[in-house]
Amino acid sequence: MTYKLYKKEYDYSYSLGVFPTIELLQNHPKTTEKVLLHPNGNENQGVRKIVEFCNQHGILVETNEKLVSKLSRKDNCYAIGIFSKQSMSLSNAENHIALVNPSDMGNLGTIIRTVVGFGITNIAIIRPAVDAYNPRVIRGSMGAFFKTNIQFFDNFQEYLDRYNNDIYTLRLNGLRPLNKLKLNVNRPYTIVFGNEGSGLGDDFDDIGTGIVIPHNEQIDSLNLAVAVGITVHHFTNCTI
Amino acid sequence: MTYKLYKKEYDYSYSLGVFPTIELLQNHPKTTEKVLLHPNGNENQGVRKIVEFCNQHGILVETNEKLVSKLSRKDNCYAIGIFSKQSMSLSNAENHIALVNPSDMGNLGTIIRTVVGFGITNIAIIRPAVDAYNPRVIRGSMGAFFKTNIQFFDNFQEYLDRYNNDIYTLRLNGLRPLNKLKLNVNRPYTIVFGNEGSGLGDDFDDIGTGIVIPHNEQIDSLNLAVAVGITVHHFTNCTI
Numbered sequence: 001m002t003y004k005l006y007k008k009e010y011d012y013s014y015s016l017g018v019f020p021t022i023e024l025l026q027n028h029p030k031t032t033e034k035v036l037l038h039p040n041g042n043e044n045q046g047v048r049k050i051v052e053f054c055n056q057h058g059i060l061v062e063t064n065e066k067l068v069s070k071l072s073r074k075d076n077c078y079a080i081g082i083f084s085k086q087s088m089s090l091s092n093a094e095n096h097i098a099l100v101n102p103s104d105m106g107n108l109g110t111i112i113r114t115v116v117g118f119g120i121t122n123i124a125i126i127r128p129a130v131d132a133y134n135p136r137v138i139r140g141s142m143g144a145f146f147k148t149n150i151q152f153f154d155n156f157q158e159y160l161d162r163y164n165n166d167i168y169t170l171r172l173n174g175l176r177p178l179n180k181l182k183l184n185v186n187r188p189y190t191i192v193f194g195n196e197g198s199g200l201g202d203d204f205d206d207i208g209t210g211i212v213i214p215h216n217e218q219i220d221s222l223n224l225a226v227a228v229g230i231t232v233h234h235f236t237n238c239t240i
Numbered sequence: 241m242t243y244k245l246y247k248k249e250y251d252y253s254y255s256l257g258v259f260p261t262i263e264l265l266q267n268h269p270k271t272t273e274k275v276l277l278h279p280n281g282n283e284n285q286g287v288r289k290i291v292e293f294c295n296q297h298g299i300l301v302e303t304n305e306k307l308v309s310k311l312s313r314k315d316n317c318y319a320i321g322i323f324s325k326q327s328m329s330l331s332n333a334e335n336h337i338a339l340v341n342p343s344d345m346g347n348l349g350t351i352i353r354t355v356v357g358f359g360i361t362n363i364a365i366i367r368p369a370v371d372a373y374n375p376r377v378i379r380g381s382m383g384a385f386f387k388t389n390i391q392f393f394d395n396f397q398e399y400l401d402r403y404n405n406d407i408y409t410l411r412l413n414g415l416r417p418l419n420k421l422k423l424n425v426n427r428p429y430t431i432v433f434g435n436e437g438s439g440l441g442d443d444f445d446d447i448g449t450g451i452v453i454p455h456n457e458q459i460d461s462l463n464l465a466v467a468v469g470i471t472v473h474h475f476t477n478c479t480i
Contacts, residue, residue, distance in 0.1 A: 106346075110463045117455035117462060144459055179477040214477065215357035219384055222357060222469065223350045229466035230473045237419040237454065 003036075003071060003082060006135050013133040015081035015143065016072045018046035023143030024081040025053050033082045034060040038068040041078025050079055085133055088149045090122040096165055096190040097232065098124040100156060100204075102224070104196050105130050109140015110225040116144040118236040123150045124159050124190070156192070156207070165190040167208025170231055171200050172221060174212035178234050181211060191231055196224045243276075243311060243322060246375050253373040255321035255383065256312045258286035263383030264321040265293050273322045274300040278308040281318025290319055325373055328389045330362040336405055336430040337472065338364040340396060340444075342464070344436050345370050349380015350465040356384040358476040363390045364399050364430070396432070396447070405430040407448025410471055411440050412461060414452035418474050421451060431471055436464045 006014055012033065015024040018041070024032055035054055041047040054061045071080055090096055097115055102108050108130055112123065125132055129152075138145045153159045160167075166184065169192040183189065192208065194200035199221070204210075213222060213230055222230070246254055252273065255264040258281070264272055275294055281287040294301045311320055330336055337355055342348050348370055352363065365372055369392075378385045393399045400407075406424065409432040423429065432448065434440035439461070444450075453462060453470055462470070 110466060113459055114462060114466050117459040119456055119458075142459065147458055213473065216359055218359075218387055219353055219357040219382065222354060223465065225463065226350060226354050226466055226469035229462065229470050233453065233470045 003067065005071060005073075008131045008134070012082055012084045013138070014071060014135045015083065015146075016074075016077055016135045016139050018044060018050065018079045020138055020143035020146075021050055021079045021081040022046060022053075023146045024083055025050065025057075025059070027146040028083060029053075029057045029059065031083045031086055032059050033084060034062060036068050036071070036080040036082070037061060037063045038078045039063055039065050040076075044078050047078050088151055090124060090149050090151050090163060092163065093188055094122050095120050095188050095235075096122040096124055096163065097228070098126060098156070098159060098190050098192040099129070100126040100192060100200060101195040101198075102129050104224070105134055105136045106140050107196060107223070107225045108132060109137045109142075109145070111228045112137070112141035112148060113144040114225065114229045115232050116141075116147050118232045120232060120236065121148045123148050124153060124163075125150060126153050126156050126159065156204075160207075163190065167192060168235075169200055169204050169208050169210050170194070170227060171204065171210045171212060173205075174210035176209060176211045177214050178211050178231060179214070181234070183235065189235070191235060193224065193228055193231075243307060245311060245313075248371045248374070252322055252324045253378070254311060254375045255323065255386075256314075256317055256375045256379050258284060258290065258319045260378055260383035260386075261290055261319040261321040262286060262293075263386045264323055265290065265297075265299070267386040268323060269293075269297045269299065271323045271326055272299050273324060274302060276308050276311070276320040276322070277301060277303045278318045279303055279305050280316075284318050287318050328391055330364060330389050330391050330403060332403065333428055334362050335360050335428050335475075336362040336364055336403065337468070338366060338396070338399060338430055338432040339369070340366040340432060340440060341435040341438075342369050344464070345374055345376045346380050347436060347463070347465045348372060349377045349382075349385070351468045352377070352381035352388060353384040354465065354469045355472050356381075356387050358472045360472060360476065361388045363388050364393060364403075365390060366393050366396050366399065396444075400447075403430065407432060408475075409440055409444050409448050409450050410434070410467060411444065411450045411452060414450035416449060416451045417454050418451050418471060419454070421474070423475065429475070431475060433464065433468055433471075
């Protein structure tokens with residue numbers, strides 16, 4: 001099989017770099033098809049760890065300078081993991097975040113890294129959305145992508161029909177300031193975030209509890225990844 | 241004068257786009273040398289606001305399609321403000337943030353936007369650091385750059401010699417979890433953040449109060465802009 005620069009329609013994707021590839025192997029050894037190495041990384045400790053792991057688990061390793069440079073578009077990428085995309089479901093009875101129409105790959109990676117760090121590993125993505133399997137998202141997540149369940153929905157009603165968590169929506173017109181919010185911690189919750197530019201539309205006005213992060217009028221809004229970090233930190237910081 | 245693609249050594253810089261240019265004009269009309277417009281933006285409401293403002297304040301406006309496209313490297317940039325760099329000092333008796341060796345322009349812009357939204361407009365930058373005047377930083381800040389005082393220092397001691405705020409340092413080995421932190425709100429404070437990759441070095445161990453944002457071991461660290469957002473939100477959310 002010949003591997004080409006990633007495209008959304010492929011049924012596989014890549015972890016670019018040593019650290020994300022270790023995360024891929026440790027979390028999804030069975031869906032890892034192969035690992036590609038760059039010869040310059042032979043002395044790298046992480047690369048040695050990768051080779052050892054692959055030998056133990058019977059995963060193919062190929063040293064291929066040209067292909068690694070081509071797929072990573074970088075000179076200093078030492079390892080690439082090739083893995084098949086699997087459809088995933090979210091865990092019932094756990095907390096979720098739902099991202100409605102996320103459109104920025106870097107932001108999505110940062111969001112994944114952030115929520116995993118605060119213990120939320122179930123992520124609903126409402127389409128249209130940026131391709132979460134794009135290697136740039138995975139790299140931006142620093143490999144935290146491989147510790148999550150990500151499930152895609154065509155609209156938010158589809159998500160509501162399937163899961164029964166308490167819903168909190170972050171909105172500029174939310175009535176409940178985040179810092180005054182009291183949670184019912186006995187029930188799993190889902191925090192819903194809108195698109196980077198447009199936020200959540202009016203159709204979310206009657207869904208769940210609308211919350212807001214109070215900030216002054218010197219700025220229009222917070223960056224989405226920053227808003228997710230502040231919100232999820234507030235929701236989880238009593239329970240870590 | 242012929243204007244060229246921005247370089248760090250120039251004594252002027254650019255606001256790229258309608259929104260950042262309006263922020264430039266409203267906050268620093270006296271240091272604005274000129275505004276360049278793209279003819280395609282003639283019907284744009286923001287552009288009209290710019291032209292009106294410039295006429296009132298005697299600021300030169302030039303329509304120059306070629307130069308706007310060249311300086312912005314984009315096809316859809318309608319306005320560019322050209323402003324001279326001014327050395328700034330931080331306000332005594334106000335809260336500050338200090339960024340030690342920030343290295344990512346996008347992150348720096350997001351950080352500026354975030355802290356301005358929470359009411360902190362005095363930013364110390366400890367060199368070596370990314371060029372805060374780079375148009376990418378200004379754009380990343382959504383123009384909030386123009387609402388700040390930014391002062392540069394060659395090392396942190398130089399900052400300490402000059403300002404007398406209470407110091408809080410965000411560190412992975414900080415002893416005080418952010419969510420348990422009680423502040424003395426009668427004294428101005430400075431929150432210190434390290435570099436994106438390496439954080440604050442050992443030389444900060446004995447400076448001020450070390451704080452930490454508790455997260456699990458599934459990630460190495462939080463993204464810097466997210467960490468700044470969570471921390472500054474916590475410090476300021478009682479006072480907005």
